Amino acid sequence: MESGMLKTDRITVYPLGREQMEHFIADEKDGELRKAYGEMLEGCLTHPELWDWYAMWTIEKTDGTRIGDFCFKGIEANSNPEIGYGILEEYQGQGYATEAVKLALNWAFQHPEVVAVEAEADPENIASQKVLMKCGFRPNGEIGEEGPRYIVRREEQ
Numbered sequence: 169m170e171s172g173m174l175k176t177d178r179i180t181v182y183p184l185g186r187e188q189m190e191h192f193i194a195d196e197k198d199g200e201l202r203k204a205y206g207e208m209l210e211g212c213l214t215h216p217e218l219w220d221w222y223a224m225w226t227i228e229k230t231d232g233t234r235i236g237d238f239c240f241k242g243i244e245a246n247s248n249p250e251i252g253y254g255i256l257e258e259y260q261g262q263g264y265a266t267e268a269v270k271l272a273l274n275w276a277f278q279h280p281e282v283v284a285v286e287a288e289a290d291p292e293n294i295a296s297q298k299v300l301m302k303c304g305f306r307p308n309g310e311i312g313e314e315g316p317r318y319i320v321r322r323e324e325q
Contacts, residue, residue, distance in 0.1 A: 174271040178230060179264060181238070181271050183223035186212070192224065211242050218243055227255070227268045235259040238268055240276065240285075248284040248319065249276060253299075265299045273303060277322045284321045288314040 173182045184192070189209045196202040211222030221243040227236040238253035251272055255265045276282045287305055289296040293315075304325055305318035 174275055175230075176267050176271065179235070179267050179271075180228050180230060181225050181268055183220045183225045188226075189224055208239055215242070221249060225272070227253075227264065229259075229264075235264055236268065238272055240272070243282075248286045249282060250286045250288070251276075252287070253296075260295065265296070266302050269299060269303045273320065273325060277325060282322070284319050287318045288312040288316065289318065290315045 173180050175181075186209070189205060189212070193202055193205045193209065196205060205224060208222055208224050212219050215222060221240045223239065225238050226234055227238065228234050234256075236253065236255035236259065238251060241250040241252060243249045251269065253265055253269060253272075255268075273285055276285050285305075286308070287300055289300060297316075297318075300318045300320075304320040306320070306324075308317050308319045310317040
């Protein structure tokens with residue numbers, strides 16, 4: 169499946185190319201985010217045929233204002249892709265994360281090899297947990313590096 173822009177009435181999401189990702193890495197002040205973006209770019213360069221599964225996807229309002237991003241943390245045989253996302257603080261609480269995650273899930277489930285998508289949410293981040301639940305994710309009983317793990321299966325979408 170080709171990458172491209174995914175849209176709702178309020179947002180557009182699309183995977184970034186190499187130069188765009190390099191720009192984000194260079195401009196990022198938060199060391200942890202800079203490291204994560206670097207790992208995404210490394211995954212893209214290592215697996216160019218799977219670029220969209222490793223790339224940072226930007227989330228923009230329809231007027232072009234960047235409001236956040238999401239990513240899949242790669243895709244491997246016999247495992248579910250994991251999604252991560254973030255909305256800039258001034259745009260939180262307006263439903264943008266839910267819209268973006270739903271677009272991402274629709275895109276992922278168009279790939280026949282994807283039967284489920286997973287995510288983690290910090291135990292303190294109630295808003296992120298609510299986004300996951302609104303998008304059909306349910307706790308799977310495991311704890312990951314960032315907190316409780318969630319899963320949504322294709323048929324639950």
